[in-house]
Amino acid sequence: MSPGGTPRVVLVDDHGIFRSGVRSELGRAVEVVGEADDVAPAISLIEEVQPDVVLLDVHLPAGGGAAVVAAVRERFPEVRFLALSASDAPEDVIGVIRAGARGYVTKTIGTAELLDAIRRVASGDAVFSHRLAGFVLDAFASGGAGDAAEPVKPSFDPELDQLTTREREVLRLIAQGYTYKEIARELYISVKTVETHVSSVLRKLQLSSRHQLTRWATERRLA
């Protein structure tokens, strides 16, 4: 983070108008250190400036935002990605999250909430939009029981394959449009605990080898 405490941000989106819109929206609250409009320029830009947060469009001309995350993440683990999407298609969202993004928000998000999300991601927390929370609940809903024809291959850590009751509660409230602060009040826990739960869900989402995750996302696309 820059000395002033404002996160250094790179914008990756193929629409110039959207980029300038976001840039002016974010104003002085963050420091926009660069913009890119496709996968390859984005990778080289990120390697060059090493920002705190990359605001990453899920759809890019040369491929998904997931490709950018996958290329950079190994070498620069301290660079965090916040996925932005207009489409809400579950396979895109799940794909970019599983590649390593720490958050997902829709492009319709308000300025204050976007700033909040950027700060959260910069400090290492996870950010779930209400839609993503719904996806995760849905993907983890079937309780680990796969089809008989296609047996479940459990993760190395079986705990990754299911959500705890508390995590489920938190996700349900996120899906209902609650902010972290409202969730904390509703469940009588601290905001920090809410963040911990969400981060834990994110970890499960990224590491679980539930075949359902990918298959579920594909099915939802077809439906």
Added chain:
Amino acid sequence: MCPPGCSGDDGSMNEPTWPPRSPEEGNFPHGPWHRGGWRQARMQRWHGRWNWQSLRRDPEDRLVGGVAAGIARCGPLNPTTARIVLIIAALFQGVAVPLYCVAWLLIPEGGSEGDVAEGTASIWSRARHDSRGIALAVAVASLLTVILLISGVFNATFLESWGWPQVVTGACLVLVWRNGSEHEQARLRRIVAPLENLGPEGTRRASMVRLGLAGVLFAAGLGFVLSSRETYAVVRPVIGVVLVIGAFVLLLGPWWLRIARDLVLERQARARAEERSDMAARVHDSVLQTLALIQRRSDDPAQVTQLARAQERELRAWLFEGRAPGSMSEVTSLVEGVRRIQQDAEARHGVPVEVVTVGDCPLNDDLGALLEAAREAVVNAAKWAQVPVISLFAEVTGQDVEVVVRDRGRGFDPAAIPGDRKGMAESIHGRMARHGGTVTVQTAIGEGTKVSLKMPLGAVRSAS
């Protein structure tokens, strides 16, 4: 029914009068193991628990005169047990029936809730002064005597032994009929009503004919049955039974018909009431909502016209094509229904609705109602909450479907909603309750509103 000799007994130590002891039993010394002694002790205990001072006929818990319940009340006895004993006794001992009637006549009626002090005088205290009634009772008794004398010719021993005590029964019933208290007479009329004419005055003669015919059939049938022990053909009792059954059909047929008719009427009334409340909910959801919307947008003629036209189309579709307004009839799955709600709300009220669904399942009636209630909650939020966005969350779990409608708006005081506002009461609570669902509303002024609707899944299987 209390057997003779027990009433008024104060449970004397050495001579319990009931049950009467056999002579040889009384001759034995009372040893500790002796059956008679044990029995006596038990009788004493039993008698000790009876309080005959409070013997009143029970005006509340009664089938005919309230005698059985009244007696049961005096001691540790269940009224139903008393009744069963009484009926069995009446079947085998003809004396039981007139005894009951005499008790009916002599035991005063208790006040409401068995209050002894409040009780009325016995019927006999009034019947004593009813000279016409006494004359009528004597006439009935002598008529019965004549009938019994004549039937004695048939040599039917059972009928004879059972029938003679009924001479007293007849006389007592006449007195009770004439002198019973007001509500008691009304009750008797209700019991006898099926035997009388049923409807308007015009049928009175018809019912007299019917009763007469039934009487003739009954007597003839009984005659056939009773005389069959002679060496006559085997068919005769069969004819007799058929005739008796015929008499019963004639006698009670109209009564059965009326019961059946009442049942049908009641069911129709219930169906109508349900239909009406369903219709009220639908009219509210469509027409009343649109009218409210028009009032709020009265400064925008184009909008008003558009709303009015849309409402007109919807109303026509409902009235003439039977397509219920806002019905989810073409919608087949929960997610589809939720999306429809979102589209409608955004188009009509211009408030974005953020939808999140978890799982999906096919719709049934219950889930249709759930969606309609959810739509109502969304519309309420769009109209009153004054918020930029409404959250609509639907989740299918193993056992139920939950829909949560939430806004961060003004909120409201649930207690302050006027009674004629249909929205919450009928369209949401009523609808959900009728289909076995539950509603939770979390709200306070300035705190936003959260309506959680939960419908058990029952037979519907999750599609995912």
